[in-house]
Amino acid sequence: MAKKSSKVLTASVNPAAPTLIDVARVAGVSPITVSRALNRPEIVSEAAREKVLAAVQATGYVPNLLAGGLASNRSRLVALFVPTIVHSIFAETVQALMARLSQAGYQTLLGLSGYSAEQEEQLLAAVLGRKPDGIVLTGTLHTAASRQRLAQAGIPVVESWDLGEDPLDMQVGFSHEAVGRAQAEHLHARGYRRFAVVSVDDPRALRRCRSLVARLAELGVAEPPLEILPAPALVESGRAGLRQLLARDEAFDVVVCSSDTVAQGVMAEAASRGLRLPKDLAVLGFGNLSSAAQMHPALSSVSVEGDRMGTLAAEALLQRFNEGDQGREAVRIDTGFHIIDRATT
Amino acid sequence: MAKKSSKVLTASVNPAAPTLIDVARVAGVSPITVSRALNRPEIVSEAAREKVLAAVQATGYVPNLLAGGLASNRSRLVALFVPTIVHSIFAETVQALMARLSQAGYQTLLGLSGYSAEQEEQLLAAVLGRKPDGIVLTGTLHTAASRQRLAQAGIPVVESWDLGEDPLDMQVGFSHEAVGRAQAEHLHARGYRRFAVVSVDDPRALRRCRSLVARLAELGVAEPPLEILPAPALVESGRAGLRQLLARDEAFDVVVCSSDTVAQGVMAEAASRGLRLPKDLAVLGFGNLSSAAQMHPALSSVSVEGDRMGTLAAEALLQRFNEGDQGREAVRIDTGFHIIDRATT
C-alpha cells in the first residue's frame, strides 16, 4: 500500500491518486478546510475557498466517495429496483428518476429484480451493503425478509407503480384494481359484451385482470376466456395469445391485453388473419402515456405516466433527505391513468 | 436475536446495524475470520465457517461495502454510461451487461450521458469518486479531460457500440462506417437509385450517414436529400422528416433512417399519405436484432446485437479483473451487423 512518503516513483503508471491531504498541502491549509470548502463552501472564507479550488484543479483531485460515505454515513446513493428495462414501461421511470436525482447530487444504483419477490430479496441484500440513502421499489409485493431488512436499514423507501395496503413507507403509483374496473366499464359503455384477455404472468397484470373480470361480472358479462402467458411480455406473446384464444372457438369482439407490447402482437396476428381492426376485433393495451403516439392507430390503451412517477418518487426521497427524518408525512400519491380510445378517431 | 449487552438504547428505532465485530463476538472468533469466511470461504476451516454463518444469520449482518471497498481498494462496482434508455437500442445492452455482472458479484452504477461528450465528462467526475473497478462507455467520442481522468483512474475501460482509432482500452462494437457502406451497397444492388435520408443529430448516426453518402457517390448516385433532426429519436421525428423531405419536391423511392423508431414515423407518415410500402417507398431502419420481430412487415433494417455487446463488455471486464492487470490483451471485438430485408418476404 502507498505510504506517506511523497510520490517519486511510477510517475507514469499511477501517480497515486491525490487525496484530500495532498490538496491541503498544495493549498496550504488543513485537510478539514479542504473538505469544508468542497462540501459546504458557505462556511469557509473566500480566500481559503479559492486556494482550495485552485489546488483541486492543480492536482486533479477526485473526492473518494467511499471514504466520505463511510465517515459521514451518507452515501449520496439511491437504489432503484425495476423488474426490467427492456421493452418496458419502466424505462421512463428510471430515466426521469435518475434525471431528478443526479440534478440533486445523487447517483443511482439500478437493480433488475425480475418479476419475483425472491429475486428482489436477493438483490436487496447485496444493495443495502452500499448503504444507499434511499430506495425506490416497483410494486408492493415483497417477501417478509425484504420487509424486515428494509425496516432495519432505516432509510426512506418509495414503492412505485402501485398503491396498496400497509405501505413500507411512501407510495407513488396507481391502483391496478381501479384500472381493471375502468377497463370493464369503458368497454362495456362502448357496447362490447364479448371479451377476451391476454395477459402475461406478472402479479400486477393479474390483479388488473382479476379486477376486470370481477367488474364485468357485476355488469352481467360472463367470465371471458383468459390466456396467461409467461413473462416477459413480448410481441410474440400477443401473437401466441390470440392464436390460442381463437383455437378455443369462443366468440369475442374485444381483447384486453396486459401491455401495449402484447397488444401489438395480438394486432399483428389479427391482421395476418384478415381481421379488420377495430371493426372485427378491438384491442385494448396498457402502457406509457408518452408512447401512445407510437401505437397502432387502432389500438386503444390505458395509459399511465411512468416518467411522472419517477420524478415524484425522486422528489419524495429528496424531501425526506432534507427534512432529516422528522417531517415524515405519509406520502401516498395516486398518479392515476387515462384511457385513450382510438376506435373513434 | 439479542446481543451480548452493548446496545442498550433506542432498541426499537435502529438496533445499530450489526458490524463485523458483532458477528465475530457472537461466533466466538476474531473479526478477520468473519471477513474471510464471507469473502474467501475456502481458506477457512469448516468449523469456523459454520459458526460464522450461523452468527450472520442470528445477527442479520449485512457487510458494509463502503468500508470494504475503502479497505481493499475493490468496490465490486462497475459504471456503465449510455446516452439514454428510453425508446432506446441501449436498453438491451444495459440489461445484458447487468445480468452478467451481477452473476459475478458486481453491481452496476448507471449513468445517462445524453448525446454529448461534455455531459459524459460531468458524469465521469462524479462517478469515478465511487472508485468503480471498471467502466463501460458508449462510443469513442470523449473530451480530452475525460480521457485523462480515465487514464488516471487506472481501471479497465470498455468502449462499446463503436470501433475507432486510438481506443482508450478495450472496444466491443462495430464500425458505423461499415454500416453506411453496407446500406448503400445493399440498396443499390436491389436497384434503388433515388435515396433520401432522415437522421437524428447523433454523432454515430451522422457517421453512418456520411459513409452512406460517400459510398453512394462511388456508385454513381447523386447526394441524396438529407433531413437531420434533433435528438432524441422519436416516432414524431420520422413523421416530420418525411414531411420535410416531401416538401422539398425531390423524387426518391427509398428512405434510410437513423433508427427503427425514426423509421416507424416515416412509415406512419407515408401510410397516412396513401403511399404503399414498400412498393411506392421503401424504408430502411437501424436497431436491435431481437426487436426485428416487432417491426412493421415492410420495414427493412440494419440490425445489431445490443445484448451481445453488453455480455461481451461484461466478460471483457471480468477477465481483466481476474487477470490482475497483467494479461492486458488488446480486446477489440467487432460484433458486426445484419441487414434484414423485408421487401421480399
Next chain:
DNA sequence: CTGTTAGCGCGTTCAA
C-alpha cells in the same frame, strides 16, 4: 488455518 496490527480517506466532534 488463525489472530494482531495498522491503516484505507474522509467527516464528525470538539476546542481554539
Next chain:
DNA sequence: TTGAACGCGCTAACAG
C-alpha cells in the same frame, strides 16, 4: 472561521 484528534467498518500484511 479554522484546526487536532478520533473513528466510520473493513481488509492487507504480516506473524503465530
